[in-house]
Amino acid sequence: MKEIIDAINGYIWNWPDALPALVVLLVGTGLLTSIRVGFIQLRKVKHGINVIRGIYDNPKDEGDINHFQALSAALSATVGIGNIAGVATAIHYGGPGALFWMWVTGIFGTSLKYVECTLSMMYRDIHPDGSAAGGPMYYIVKGLGSKWKFMAVLFAFFAVICSFGTGNTVQAFTVADQFNSEWGIPHWITGLIVSSIIFTVIIGGIKRIGQVASKLAPTMATIYVTGGILILLFNYDKIPGAFSEIFEGAFNPTAQVGGFAGATFLMTLVWGVKRGLFSNEAGQGSAPIAHAAAKTKYPIREGVVAMLGPYIDTITICTITGLAIIVTGAWTVTIDGAPLNGSPMTSYAFQEGLRPILGDHGNHIVTVAVFLFAISTMISWSYYGDRSVQFLWGNKAVLPYRVIYCIINFLAALVALEAAWGFGDMALGIMTIPNLIAILALTRKVKREQNIYFSQEHVRFK
Numbered sequence: 493m494k495e496i497i498d499a500i501n502g503y504i505w506n507w508p509d510a511l512p513a514l515v516v517l518l519v520g521t522g523l524l525t526s527i528r529v530g531f532i533q534l535r536k537v538k539h540g541i542n543v544i545r546g547i548y549d550n551p552k553d554e555g556d557i558n559h560f561q562a563l564s565a566a567l568s569a570t571v572g573i574g575n576i577a578g579v580a581t582a583i584h585y586g587g588p589g590a591l592f593w594m595w596v597t598g599i600f601g602t603s604l605k606y607v608e609c610t611l612s613m614m615y616r617d618i619h620p621d622g623s624a625a626g627g628p629m630y631y632i633v634k635g636l637g638s639k640w641k642f643m644a645v646l647f648a649f650f651a652v653i654c655s656f657g658t659g660n661t662v663q664a665f666t667v668a669d670q671f672n673s674e675w676g677i678p679h680w681i682t683g684l685i686v687s688s689i690i691f692t693v694i695i696g697g698i699k700r701i702g703q704v705a706s707k708l709a710p711t712m713a714t715i716y717v718t719g720g721i722l723i724l725l726f727n728y729d730k731i732p733g734a735f736s737e738i739f740e741g742a743f744n745p746t747a748q749v750g751g752f753a754g755a756t757f758l759m760t761l762v763w764g765v766k767r768g769l770f771s772n773e774a775g776q777g778s779a780p781i782a783h784a785a786a787k788t789k790y791p792i793r794e795g796v797v798a799m800l801g802p803y804i805d806t807i808t809i810c811t812i813t814g815l816a817i818i819v820t821g822a823w824t825v826t827i828d829g830a831p832l833n834g835s836p837m838t839s840y841a842f843q844e845g846l847r848p849i850l851g852d853h854g855n856h857i858v859t860v861a862v863f864l865f866a867i868s869t870m871i872s873w874s875y876y877g878d879r880s881v882q883f884l885w886g887n888k889a890v891l892p893y894r895v896i897y898c899i900i901n902f903l904a905a906l907v908a909l910e911a912a913w914g915f916g917d918m919a920l921g922i923m924t925i926p927n928l929i930a931i932l933a934l935t936r937k938v939k940r941e942q943n944i945y946f947s948q949e950h951v952r953f954k
Contacts, residue, residue: 497914504921514921515765518775521928522600525607528935529942533602533799539950540796547952553787559797562786564710571713571805572869573666573835574771576862579813580837583823586763587755588734589741591814593764594771598806601774602799607931610795610938611635612780613788626784627651627876628777628927629883635934643926644883647777650923651880652893654778657919659873660897661904663866668905670835670862674855683905689867691898694874712864713809719857720812723845727819734818749824766917769924771810772802776920777927781876792945795938813838820844835862870901 504514526533542548543559582590608628615634616626629651632644667686668679724731737746742764745755755763773779779798786794817823822841825832832840839855846854874897881893 494914497918500918501914501921504918514924515762517925517928518604518765518769519596519600521775521932522597522604525931525935526600526603528939529603529606531603532796532942533599533606536796536946537800537803540800543793543797544800548793548950549787550789551787553789559786559788559794562783562794563797563801571809572865573663573862574767575805575809575813576716576838576858576865577662577666577835578767578771579810580817580823580832580834582763582767583814583817584831584833584837585755586760587741587746588737588814588818588823589739589743589745589755589760590764590767591738591811591818592742593761594768594806594810594814597765597768597774598772598802598810601768601772601802601806604775604931605772605779605801606795606799607935607938608775608777608780608927609783609798610791610941611930611934612784613786613791613794614937614941616784624785625879625882627781627879627883628930629880630784631780631934632926632930635937636930643929647923647926648880648883650919650926651777651781652877652884654776654919654923655873655877655880655897656900657915657917658773659778659876660870660901661907661915663870663873664901664904665907666835667863667866670839670859673836674839674859679905680902683902686867686870686905687898687902690870690874690901691894693871694878694894694897712861712868713804715857716861716865717809717812719842719846719854719861720809720816722849723816723842724812724819726845726848730819731815734815737818738814768806768810769920772806774802775928775931776924778873778876778923781879782872790945792938792942813841816841816845 544563546558546560549558579591579594582594586593611631612626612628615631616624617630618624629644629648632647633641636643664683664686668677668682671677671682672679741760743757745757745760769776779801783794783798786797788794817837820841822832822837822844825837825840827836835858839858842858843852843855846857850856874894877897878890878893881889
């Protein structure tokens with residue numbers, strides 16, 4: 493199985509003797525859409541914040557959840573293991589310079605999020621019971637026409653696979669691995685507990701997911717970010733040097749240092765983009781499924797909310813994690829002859845960085861964050877998967893999918909790190925390609941909708 497996964501990832505992420513196809517597609521599509529929509533991700537940030545505040549919310553609008561809950565549900569899927577273990581693996585393989593390419597992915601990712609989530613609102617379905625369903629599989633068929641249905645089916649099928657990979661396997665493994673390294677808890681016990689929690693929540697559908705996410709996402713992010721900022725305050729004198737390593741390493745990768753084996757430019761670029769995509773999922777097509785459930789009659793309104801996601805998870809949280817790892821030197825450390833990787837690297841950074849106030853216990857913040865981040869991500873990804881299952885096979889397939897999702901969640905706690913991340917990367921890559929094609933073809937329609945929306949006056953709802 494590992495050989496098959498590695499072969500597929502080789503074509504998606506490590507194209508022989510050239511820039512990987514998906515790197516070119518992601519960055520290229522992000523740049524093109526940014527130009528087409530007039531870099532709205534820089535011009536309308538304030539408007540997006542006002543929408544999240546709820547000042548335009550009308551409870552009578554069609555949809556299941558409000559703008560804040562939709563963003564929380566989407567962020568619950570993106571603010572997670574990618575921000576803790578994902579940044580660490582990027583630096584482990586690509587050096588500090590990988591963080592620069594994560595930023596690039598994040599900046600252009602804001603325009604991708606804006607376009608894809610606007611499209612999900614423009615072409616969503618409202619069911620007889622008032623619930624909403626949307627995402628790439630809907631806007632591919634409705635926006636491009638029925639002759640493109642095969643691509644919508646491919647996306648939905650890949651999304652189901654990805655829900656087992658990105659949203660499930662990687663998360664479950666990382667929690668089990670963290671608990672085992674911290675407290676010696678056997679992987680199977682952690683897997684059983686986590687899968688039981690997931691089943692209890694997801695059986696209630698998007699409304700329960702939105703309620704849980706709107707409380708869990710802000711809480712977990714606050715705890716983790718506070719710890720990271722304290723590390724940077726304690727090591728403020730090392731921050732300028734860290735930025736120098738990042739910018740220099742982006743184009744002239746670091747040679748072997750301590751536990752770091754060194755990297756090539758292509759390796760640094762690929763790992764930065766790969767983990768950047770993993771952290772914010774921009775262009776992947778997952779977030780539009782959550783944002784399609786928002787209560788609003790203005791598609792652009794949800795688009796400007798969605799575009800704030802990469803600013804929060806990649807530009808802010810991933811940067812804090814990366815700087816903490818660099819200023820504490822965690823990326824160069826070896827334990828028992830093996831260099832640190834994944835969440836243990838971030839745990840080491842928090843343990844050393846918070847030693848002045850927490851002694852040897854700073855790593856527990858990462859352990860708690862890994863648990864909360866993973867739970868929220870797995871909950872939200874189950875919704876992405878069951879919407880895709882519904883599109884493919886109807887409502888009758890949703891409950892069996894949820895049961896299988898929880899079983900795989902338990903089994904994933906028992907696999908090896910390379911297999912977990914490899915499967916996640918493969919699934920992430922193959923579902924992204926159909927969505928990027930749709931974005932390129934439909935951005936002009938978003939631009940027209942954007943011109944109409946911003947020509948109107950927007951007033952508070954009373």
